[in-house]
Amino acid sequence: MDARSIFFNEFGKLRSGWRFAVFIALMTLAGMLFGGLAIFALGLAFPEAVAGGTPLLLAVNGVVSLAISLGVGWFCGKYLENLPFRALGAAFTKGWLKHFVLGSLLGVVSLSFAVLIGMIFGGLSFRFNAESSGTAILRTLIFSFLIFAAAAAFEEALFRGYILQTFMRSGHVLFGIVLTSLLFATVHNANPGATAFSWINTFLAGVWFAVAYLKTRDLWLPFGLHLTWNWAQGSIFGVEVSGLTDLVSAPLMRETDVGPAWLTGGNYGIEGGIACTVALAAATAAVYFLPIAKPTDEMIAFTSTESKGLDLKGNIDRPGGVG
Numbered sequence: 118m119d120a121r122s123i124f125f126n127e128f129g130k131l132r133s134g135w136r137f138a139v140f141i142a143l144m145t146l147a148g149m150l151f152g153g154l155a156i157f158a159l160g161l162a163f164p165e166a167v168a169g170g171t172p173l174l175l176a177v178n179g180v181v182s183l184a185i186s187l188g189v190g191w192f193c194g195k196y197l198e199n200l201p202f203r204a205l206g207a208a209f210t211k212g213w214l215k216h217f218v219l220g221s222l223l224g225v226v227s228l229s230f231a232v233l234i235g236m237i238f239g240g241l242s243f244r245f246n247a248e249s250s251g252t253a254i255l256r257t258l259i260f261s262f263l264i265f266a267a268a269a270a271f272e273e274a275l276f277r278g279y280i281l282q283t284f285m286r287s288g289h290v291l292f293g294i295v296l297t298s299l300l301f302a303t304v305h306n307a308n309p310g311a312t313a314f315s316w317i318n319t320f321l322a323g324v325w326f327a328v329a330y331l332k333t334r335d336l337w338l339p340f341g342l343h344l345t346w347n348w349a350q351g352s353i354f355g356v357e358v359s360g361l362t363d364l365v366s367a368p369l370m371r372e373t374d375v376g377p378a379w380l381t382g383g384n385y386g387i388e389g390g391i392a393c394t395v396a397l398a399a400a401t402a403a404v405y406f407l408p409i410a411k412p413t414d415e416m417i418a419f420t421s422t423e424s425k426g427l428d429l430k431g432n433i434d435r436p437g438g439v440g
Contacts (some may be wrong), residue, residue, distance in 0.1 A: 179267030190279035206335035220341020231396035298323030310384035334416035357386030
């Protein structure tokens, strides 16, 4: 093995590990620059939003972070692998709406299944939110949906975007799934009430979203799952979302959690308990065997294999090889 082969594969492309490192470095730099500028501008216009860590701050941070993730992913794809933007799976390609709708439905059903388990075993109960007006509830449902959408879109673009995809192209699919799920779980470990159990469940959620990505090779299915799981959890059932309680002011229902915490998740919300574990396992199997979600030939070409090059129309010059 010569020195060049440490950095470049047989097709003259930077190896996937180095591509991952470049992506992370650029994400860090862009986040510091553009994220910092966005927060500074928001602070000038709405100082109370920045000081209090409000939903507005979270929404702005999600939108800016999404733009950075997609921009850096596109840059790395184009200049390191000769790929167009649509290879990221975030464009309005064929079947995107069907995949998003399917994901959205499955996200609500999966979260509801976790809640049902908690209810069957007596740990959770719910009542209609009579303390809030109908207008307040409707406003919360709408605005929280937008906030959760920004956050879910950013996390899917970051973890199931370029990082997972570049390892897939080099033949390291399992490694990419494990790595991105580890990163996904670990960034949530700083949330209030996080435990070892919540870390495991978040890792499993990362695997679920990765399987959804593999099913369609676009981000719309995992985005739908991620978005409506969080939205149903916080805005419909009134459960803490990964330990966060300030995102939803007037949910449709109010939760009563009598535990035990190993079942219901305690202060972290249902994602910290075994009810969530069972639901995630079932949801992952459901997505894996889902018969009506399939990738297009183009998206398979973009994500399946390393090659000498992909032109901007997605035509493979020479398949095979490892990264």
